Amino acid sequence: MFRFICIFASAALLTAASAHASQYQLSLLDFDAAIDNGDIVFAPYKNSTRGTGYVWFRDYEYDYVLPAPGAYRTKTLTVSFVPQSILSGALKAFTEAYNLRPNRKVLLPENATLCQPTEVLQQLLVTFEYVSVSTRPQGYPKLCSLVIRYQTTAEKEEKLFQLIDTKRLMHLKFALSDPESQSVPGVYIEVPSIVQHLAERKVLEQQWPLSAGDASTTGSHHKAGWYGFERGIHFYAAQLDPALFGFAEGPVDSSLLFQRWSQLVDLFQPVEGHPDLKMISKQLAAEKIVLSAPVPSTPLLEVSY
Incomplete structure (x- = not known):
């Protein structure tokens, strides 16, 4: 019998609970003094000379371990977004070059999309005999994780692994702006x-x-x-x-x-x-x-x- 369970409530609640805190923390940062090397962006605290602040990345990669083979038993696949700059050591070189001590937590806007299943993944999962999908919030160095527990055939499982290879498993989307740099509203004759x-x-x-x-x-x-x-x-x-x-x-x-x-x-x-x-x-x-x-x-x- 087919069962499909989708659990995102925990991640949504955590995001909502931290949204105001993140906005407050962002307001404490000096974005005019930000350092950007293309893959890494660092913003220090205002009026600080100690190299403390927050860091963001552009070069996220999938991080995962494939479950052991075998059909018709419950398996768990966890895929995370992890910055390549951390995996390659580029962050370490970046922080040493500028004498920085960034916070390990990544501040994110309230409307960030974190490890949400793509449409092609959802279409595949509905064909599985059993599946349970959930998301996990960030935990250094992972920005977020998608957890899939499932039972299916080897052929369908191979299609799942192909979505990982082609980077079509999940979405990550956010835009970071200086809270003090607000958009200018339009002016209209109504x-x-x-x-x-x-x-x-x-x-x-x-x-x-x-x-x-x-x-x-x-x-x-x-x-x-x-x-x-x-x-x-x-x-x-x-x-x-x-x-x-x-x-x-x-x-x-x-x-x-x-x-x-x-x-x-x-x-x-x-x-x-x-x-x-x-x-x-x-x-x-x-x-x-x-x-x-x-x-x-x-x-x-x-x-x-």
Whole structure:
């Protein structure tokens, strides 16, 4: 009888419990003084001259021992991500060259992906007669480990070992950034929200305004969108919260606000045969006007397997 058990709760809880601690520890580090040799990144503590701090790696390898052969008995396969720099002695040479004493624990962001099974592994494991999958958190020099207990045929087991050989067994992904180097948010004219506000005040209608007359008798083509009278659109749009026009809290530059208000009202097009009527298409009503695109912070280190 087939049994498939997947246990990740313990690792998730440990990650969540240490997330705030990791962020605090990261805030204590001087990333401007980081040392990066390509495979190893070291960041010292702020205002420290003793070479203490934390180290990260880019050159992770699988570390494992294959279980003894034999079909239809329960076996355990543990595969870990271990930095090649530790295995080769490169870390020792790095720390001696710069007189460093790094902490052995690797600080990781809250959204790090650690030793999670790949899709191709999951597809293989569902064919096993029995399997139990779990993850283990880091323990020097291992960043994380994937533990697979299973019973299956020799042919299926060989496919499992092939995933190790081709590095398709599990995922490792995280990006490390200086907490003080925050991304810059985008600035927008919130057109969808503005249209909604004007609709709630009955300034805009999706139906052809009754007070504008019958579109079929005036020769106008009724397009899908929002309709309203120009005077009402201009007046009520000018009364809206400046935050909808991309302004943060605090004093507002009135000339800049007028420019953005003008960008908004220019989206409303005249309706043929109705000089007082304006219309904004559904497409334009659903899109924000980008005043400045968001600028993400540049990670100090990115790892993806």
